[in-house]
Amino acid sequence: MIPMPNEQRTITLDVFRYLPEKEEQPRFQTYTVPYREDWVVLDALNHIKDQMDGTLSYRWSCRMGVCGSCGMMVNGEPKLTCAAFLKDYYPNPIRVEPLTNFPVIRDLIINLEDFLHKLKELKTWIVPKETKTVSQGEFLQTPEQLATFKQFSMCINCMLCYAACPVYGIEPKFLGPAAIALAQRYNLDSRDAASAERAETVASSEGIWECTFIGECSRVCPKHVDPAAAIQQAKVINTKEWWKSVLLPWGKK
Amino acid sequence: MAKSNEPLVWAPFFAGAGVSALLMPVFIVILLVASYTGPESLDLRGLVSHWLVRLVLFFLVSLSLFHAVHRIRFILVDLGLKSAHGLIAALCYGFAVMGTLVALLVATGVWS
Amino acid sequence: MKTKEYIRPMPATWWLHNRHVLQFMIREMSSFFVLAFAIFLLVLLYKVNQGSGFRDFYVTVLQSGWFRAFAWITLIFVLYHSITSFNAAPTIMAPRWGEDKIDPRIVIAANYGLWLIVSLAVLIFVLPS
Numbered sequence: 001m002i003p004m005p006n007e008q009r010t011i012t013l014d015v016f017r018y019l020p021e022k023e024e025q026p027r028f029q030t031y032t033v034p035y036r037e038d039w040v041v042l043d044a045l046n047h048i049k050d051q052m053d054g055t056l057s058y059r060w061s062c063r064m065g066v067c068g069s070c071g072m073m074v075n076g077e078p079k080l081t082c083a084a085f086l087k088d089y090y091p092n093p094i095r096v097e098p099l100t101n102f103p104v105i106r107d108l109i110i111n112l113e114d115f116l117h118k119l120k121e122l123k124t125w126i127v128p129k130e131t132k133t134v135s136q137g138e139f140l141q142t143p144e145q146l147a148t149f150k151q152f153s154m155c156i157n158c159m160l161c162y163a164a165c166p167v168y169g170i171e172p173k174f175l176g177p178a179a180i181a182l183a184q185r186y187n188l189d190s191r192d193a194a195s196a197e198r199a200e201t202v203a204s205s206e207g208i209w210e211c212t213f214i215g216e217c218s219r220v221c222p223k224h225v226d227p228a229a230a231i232q233q234a235k236v237i238n239t240k241e242w243w244k245s246v247l248l249p250w251g252k253k
Numbered sequence: 254m255a256k257s258n259e260p261l262v263w264a265p266f267f268a269g270a271g272v273s274a275l276l277m278p279v280f281i282v283i284l285l286v287a288s289y290t291g292p293e294s295l296d297l298r299g300l301v302s303h304w305l306v307r308l309v310l311f312f313l314v315s316l317s318l319f320h321a322v323h324r325i326r327f328i329l330v331d332l333g334l335k336s337a338h339g340l341i342a343a344l345c346y347g348f349a350v351m352g353t354l355v356a357l358l359v360a361t362g363v364w365s
Numbered sequence: 366m367k368t369k370e371y372i373r374p375m376p377a378t379w380w381l382h383n384r385h386v387l388q389f390m391i392r393e394m395s396s397f398f399v400l401a402f403a404i405f406l407l408v409l410l411y412k413v414n415q416g417s418g419f420r421d422f423y424v425t426v427l428q429s430g431w432f433r434a435f436a437w438i439t440l441i442f443v444l445y446h447s448i449t450s451f452n453a454a455p456t457i458m459a460p461r462w463g464e465d466k467i468d469p470r471i472v473i474a475a476n477y478g479l480w481l482i483v484s485l486a487v488l489i490f491v492l493p494s
Contacts, residue, residue, distance in 0.1 A: 104371040235267075
């Protein structure tokens with residue numbers, strides 16, 4: 001069978017639409033876009049917006065997998081649409097929906113205020129052990145110290161892990177994989193002094209203890225952060241501390 | 254949000270995960286061998302009377318119970334029984350505590 | 366003007382959504398069998414304590430088809446539990462050697478090794494009788 005020339009092949013996208021000022025209920029809209037071997041789902045969405053339907057709304061930015069803006073559900077799997085190649089789905093239709101477990105503002109755009117709020121609550125920044133002026137020099141850190149938390153610092157806040165996590169779907173108060181991984185990133189950083197402070201939130205019942213180690217978060221993470229590992233490690237650390245404080249209450253903190 | 258007291262039950266859960274993973278299979282195999290070969294071939298009674306075997310069985314049973322009920326608690330919650338979470342937890346760990354007491358009484362031979 | 370957000374309800378069958386969450390649920394289901402077998406071990410200990418009725422118990426319960434089926438099914442579930450636990454060990458421990466991460470396969474192999482040693486130790490102890 002002679003394949004059709006590149007320019008004439010097409011692929012179908014079934015895209016979730018929600019226009020709250022016009023319609024009460026969301027619906028799906030089908031678009032037939034050109035199929036190109038090197039196109040990703042984001043290219044297809046951009047083609048739709050540029051050439052076919054300017055009303056489609058969605059987030060994107062770097063188109064190379066580092067900004068975390070373009071996360072959506074592609075055939076039911078949370079993916080960065082700039083990293084989901086059409087050729088992996090062709091010739092079957094592709095269903096594009098907003099990330100699961102988040103309220104939908106419009107079309108493919110979700111409300112992620114909840115996550116941003118949790119980041120702030122967890123103080124996901126360095127709280128230095130000592131204050132230093134610029135003239136006193138940098139905070140020094142060995143490669144070995146960096147290695148303890150580096151993996152968890154790779155998070156691009158894309159929220160795919162929240163979309164994949166059934167526990168977050170069941171309990172929206174759950175801090176969630178990315179937030180806890182980021183809290184761990186700072187807890188393990190030798191320059192930081194706020195572990196105990198963060199523990200109030202991290203080790204609460206809506207923190208690590210909500211997690212049942214399903215592992216979907218780590219499976220879908222595009223940056224191999226392994227938030228599931230961060231959470232289980234935090235469970236071990238917090239359990240040791242809890243038992244120490246119970247069995248040896250006179251020990252120094 | 255304050256720190257949870259979950260570590261109280263998580264420690265035996267975690268210990269139970271390791272102990273049951275390492276020891277449960279071999280004990281099931283032993284009982285299957287006993288089942289297929291019969292009382293003449295394997296002196297099960299003598300074996301289970303040995304103090305070391307009882308000690309191991311006590312820990313295996315107790316920690317396996319804590320491990321299992323912890324998972325069961327979360328299965329029930331994850332499947333939708335979220336509103337009864339407190340009650341489910343109480344029933345689950347209560348069962349494990351009772352089971353541990355029974356195991357202690359039976360393993361030491363007090364209860365026969 | 367803030368428009369109304371659309372909230373998608375989470376289906377009760379979420380655990381059937383893909384093979385990974387289904388495998389998770391099966392793994393968790395193993396706990397029912399672990400619970401049942403732990404209780405059986407308690408019953409066994411009790412019967413041994415009792416003394417007189419033990420042979421009866423051995424022949425009617427331990428050698429019954431029901432018990433064998435129960436034991437085989439539990440064994441399969443427990444093996445699944447063991448294997449998934451050993452494979453998860455490097456994730457939970459995150460072992461390192463200085464700056465480098467220790468190859469997770471070494472940690473997993475060590476777990477299997479320990480399992481083999483412990484199982485053999487128990488069998489060697491038991492089999493002479």
